[in-house]
Structures are given as C-alpha cells and as structure tokens.
Amino acid sequence: MTGxxxxxxxxCAVRAAGRLxxxxxxxxxxxxxxxxxxxDDDAEALxxxxxxxxxxxxxxxxxxxxxxxxxMSVWEALRRPSVVGLACxxxxxxxxxxxxxxxxxxxxxxxxxxxxxxxxxxxxxxxxRARRLPGSVMLALGGVLLATALFGDTQAGAARxxxxxxxxxxxxxxxxxxxxxxxxxxxxxxxxxxxxxxxxALALQPDRAMAGVLVAGLGALATFRRDRATSAALxxxxxxxxxxxxxxxxxxxxxxxxxxxxxxFDIDLVAGLAVVGGSALLIVPALAGRRDDGRQDARAAFGAxxxxxxxxxxxxxxxxxxxxxxxxxxxxxxxxxxxxxRPRGESATVAITEFAPATADDAREKLPxxxxxxA
Amino acid sequence: MxxxxxxxxxxxxxxxxxxxxxxxxxxxxxxxxxxRVKSGTLYPLLIRLEAQGYLEAEWxxxxxxxxxxxxxxxxVRGVRFARDNxxxxxxxxxxxxxxx
Numbered sequence: 001m002t003g004x005x006x007x008x009x010x011x012c013a014v015r016a017a018g019r020l021x022x023x024x025x026x027x028x029x030x031x032x033x034x035x036x037x038x039x040d041d042d043a044e045a046l047x048x049x050x051x052x053x054x055x056x057x058x059x060x061x062x063x064x065x066x067x068x069x070x071x072m073s074v075w076e077a078l079r080r081p082s083v084v085g086l087a088c089x090x091x092x093x094x095x096x097x098x099x100x101x102x103x104x105x106x107x108x109x110x111x112x113x114x115x116x117x118x119x120x121x122x123x124x125x126x127x128x129r130a131r132r133l134p135g136s137v138m139l140a141l142g143g144v145l146l147a148t149a150l151f152g153d154t155q156a157g158a159a160r161x162x163x164x165x166x167x168x169x170x171x172x173x174x175x176x177x178x179x180x181x182x183x184x185x186x187x188x189x190x191x192x193x194x195x196x197x198x199x200x201a202l203a204l205q206p207d208r209a210m211a212g213v214l215v216a217g218l219g220a221l222a223t224f225r226r227d228r229a230t231s232a233a234l235x236x237x238x239x240x241x242x243x244x245x246x247x248x249x250x251x252x253x254x255x256x257x258x259x260x261x262x263x264x265f266d267i268d269l270v271a272g273l274a275v276v277g278g279s280a281l282l283i284v285p286a287l288a289g290r291r292d293d294g295r296q297d298a299r300a301a302f303g304a305x306x307x308x309x310x311x312x313x314x315x316x317x318x319x320x321x322x323x324x325x326x327x328x329x330x331x332x333x334x335x336x337x338x339x340x341x342r343p344r345g346e347s348a349t350v351a352i353t354e355f356a357p358a359t360a361d362d363a364r365e366k367l368p369x370x371x372x373x374x375a
Numbered sequence: 376m377x378x379x380x381x382x383x384x385x386x387x388x389x390x391x392x393x394x395x396x397x398x399x400x401x402x403x404x405x406x407x408x409x410x411r412v413k414s415g416t417l418y419p420l421l422i423r424l425e426a427q428g429y430l431e432a433e434w435x436x437x438x439x440x441x442x443x444x445x446x447x448x449x450x451v452r453g454v455r456f457a458r459d460n461x462x463x464x465x466x467x468x469x470x471x472x473x474x475x
Binding site for chain 2: 037
C-alpha cells in the first residue's frame with residue numbers, strides 16, 4: 001500500500017469517526033482529525049486513525065443503544081424498531097456465526113459475515129437519521145438491479161451477482177429490502193418507476209426468491225394503502241414473480257448458504273436452534289413500535305419481506321439471510337433498519353434529549369471550554 | 376451525574392503518563408505512544424477523564440504548516456486522582472515503561 005493511499009484512508013477514517021460521534025462529543029472528532037494530520041508517518045497515521053474510528057464507533061453505539069436519554073425507559077427503548085432492529089441484527093448475525101462454527105465452515109466465511117456486520121453498523125451510524133429516500137435514488141437503485149441482470153456475473157443461467165474484489169455480492173439482497181421499506185414513505189412517480197424497474201430486473205435475473213420478497217413487501221403495503229403507486233408496483237412485482245417462476249432455476253445448493261434451515265438440525269439441536277432462532281429474530285423489529293405512530297405500513301412491509309426471504313430459504317436453494325454465509329443480506333438488513341427509522345424532522349412520540357452517556361451533567365458543564373463545541 | 380467505575384490498567388497508565396508531564400501539556404499521539412495504548416482506547420478514556428474533571432484540554436495554536444492540536448493535562452483534582460491510582464506495580468511491562 002502506498003503512502004498516499006494510507007494517508008487518504010486515514011483521512012477517510014477520521015472523517016467517518018467525526019460523523020459517528022454524537023453532537024456533544026463532536027470536538028473530540030476534530031481533535032482526532034488534527035492529531036492524525038500532525039503525524040508525519042503515513043502508516044502510523046493510518047493506524048492511529050483506525051483506532052480512533054473504532055473508539056468512535058463504540059461511543060456511537062453506546063449513545064444510540066443506551067445513552068441517548070436516561071429518562072427514556074427500557075420499555076420505551078424496546079418499543080423503538082431501530083433499537084430492536086440493531087439488537088436483532090447483531091443477535092441473528094451472532095447466532096449465524098455460532099452455527100457456521102458448529103457446521104465447520106471455513107474461517108473466511110466467518111470473517112466475511114463478521115466484516116459485513118461491522119460495515120453494516122458503520123453505514124447505519126454514518127447515515128444517521130436518513131430523510132426519505134428520494135424517488136430519484138429509488139430509481140437509481142432499481143437501475144443497479146437492472147444492470148446486474150444485464151451485465152452481472154452469471155451462474156447456471158442466473159445473473160444475480162457482481163464481483164467486488166474477491167467477493168460475490170448480490171445487490172438485490174442489499175438494496176431491495178431498503179427500497180421496499182423506503183417505498184412506504186416515498187410513493188412518487190420516480191419511486192414507483194424504481195420499484196417497477198426492480199421488478200423487471202428480478203424477472204430478468206431471474207430470481208424467484210427476491211421477486212417473491214418484493215410481492216410480499218408490496219402486498220403488505222397494499223393492505224394499508226390502496227393508491228395507484230402501490231397498485232402499479234405490486235402488479236409489476238406479481239408479473240415479475242410469475243416470469244421468474246416460469247423460468248428454470250437450476251442453481252445447486254451451496255454449502256453453508258442454502259438449505260441450512262433444516263440441515264442445521266443434522267449437526268445437532270443447538271445448531272438447529274441457532275439457525276431457527278436467528279431467522280425468527282429477523283422479523284421481531286416489525287412487532288416493535290407504537291400502533292399509532294403512523295409507521296405501521298413500513299413495519300408490515302419490513303416484516304413481510306424478511307419473512308418471505310426466510311420462507312424462500314426454507315423452500316428452495318436460496319440464501320438464508322444473516323444466519324447463513326453471505327454478507328449481502330447482513331448489510332441489506334441493517335440498511336432496511338436504517339430506513340425504518342423515523343426520519344429527521346418527523347415528530348417523535350418519545351421525548352429524547354441529546355447528551356453524552358453517563359456523564360451528561362459534566363459534559364454540559366464543560367461546554368464553555370470548547371471541548372464539545374468544535375465548529 | 377458521574378458514574379464511578381473501577382479504573383482499568385490503561386487508565387492508570389495514561390494517568391501516570393500525564394502525571395509524569397508535571398503539569399505540561401501532552402498531545403494525543405505522543406500520549407498514546409508513551410502510555411502504549413491504542414487511540415481507540417485513549418480517546419474514550421480522555422473523554423471520560425475530562426468529563427469527570429480530572430483532565431483539562433485546550434486547542435494549541437498551529438505551528439507554521441501544521442494543524443492546531445488538542446492538548447491535555449491533569450487538573451489539580453486529576454493529579455490527586457493519578458497519585459491515588461498508580462499503575463499496577465507487578466508484572467506490568469506497561470507500568471514499568473511509564474514509571475521508568
């Protein structure tokens with residue numbers, strides 16, 4: 001690795017650290033960035049920056065998971081889909097790692113899944129409270145899925161993957177859950193077009209499982225709102241599902257990826273329970289949240305799509321999300337949780353006060369020193 | 376409200392390193408090197424010590440061609456706290472490095 005690349009990576013790392021830190025600690029992100037700039041040796045700077053990023057990630061996790069408000073009760077926290085979603089993502093991934101270990105999967109598989117979890121958590125934290133997914137972004141994401149169908153890596157007649165370095169990535173697993181949940185709040189003409197393009201892509205790939213997931217997610221949305229946008233997207237999804245079913249799917253099962261929901265019990269009871277328990281966790285965030293918070297449609301879509309994905313894995317040679325080998329679903333799950341969150345600017349039903357964990361009073365007292373008030 | 380926790384060996388070492396500076400300011404990088412702790416451990420620790428009033432920090436004006444830097448030193452309370460919590464004496468290579 002060249003010195004210039006190390007320096008650029010170090011700069012990216014400290015910028016990410018600065019964005020991760022909650023507002024009361026923003027000055028510390030600035031302190032870390034300037035300290036890294038002052039280090040002459042590029043390798044030393046990169047090591048220092050990556051360590052700082054790790055520390056910032058832990059601070060951000062503590063802030064988001066527990067320290068946001070000491071007034072907020074545990075019960076209220078447990079009713080927030082984002083908190084529940086993060087816990088379920090970590091729990092299901094952990095159970096998946098346990099299963100992979102018991103199944104004798106290569107160490108590289110465990111590293112990929114663990115790495116995907118870290119990347120997903122990082123993206124979740126960096127995204128912050130995402131505003132609505134704009135229709136143009138939804139259309140662009142649909143375009144990515146279509147490009148995968150047209151130019152992606154093909155195996156046994158199915159074009160569902162892209163090569164990213166040494167890894168196969170399945171873009172539909174990463175992007176489609178986020179698009180479906182995002183469509184709950186963004187039903188513009190562009191967003192609808194994005195969903196129709198995604199449906200077309202799944203028919204062309206072809207991918208029965210993900211086309212079924214699209215039908216399930218949009219079907220759940222349609223039970224709440226029968227508008228033209230939802231109806232059009234659902235009709236396209238149903239057509240895509242039918243087209244995918246009409247095409248042969250001869251992909252063989254892949255070890256540690258497919259058919260693990262029932263084969264896990266062949267290893268032993270604990271391995272089987274880890275897989276079933278991890279799969280069940282995926283649906284839990286759909287049950288969190290208040291009934292009257294106006295987000296029921298998004299939660300229903302979230303629950304339906306992940307339930308459909310688990311069902312597809314049980315019925316055919318399709319990836320078992322999070323508990324099986326494969327990083328795409330891990331990242332896709334966390335992205336869908338990020339979109340499930342209440343967007344910035346929407347009124348909250350739970351009063352939240354911003355402060356640093358455990359030391360809020362001290363932190364407020366220290367504000368005049370400039371430590372917490374960096375520009 | 377400040378939460379009291381048992382001090383980690385790294386926290387004791389960082390406190391001892393700051394105590395060695397005898398009231399002088401230290402930067403994050405050289406503090407990490409002297410105390411032999413990773414930056415991912417150091418900064419959360421500094422945040423906690425500062426919030427508890429054991430540490431003060433200031434932005435130092437930049438030298439030509441260099442960025443401004445954040446520097447740290449113990450408060451009077453912090454000096455007492457560091458003296459009351461020295462690094463573990465026994466096998467700690469870290470402790471010897473700091474107090475040698």
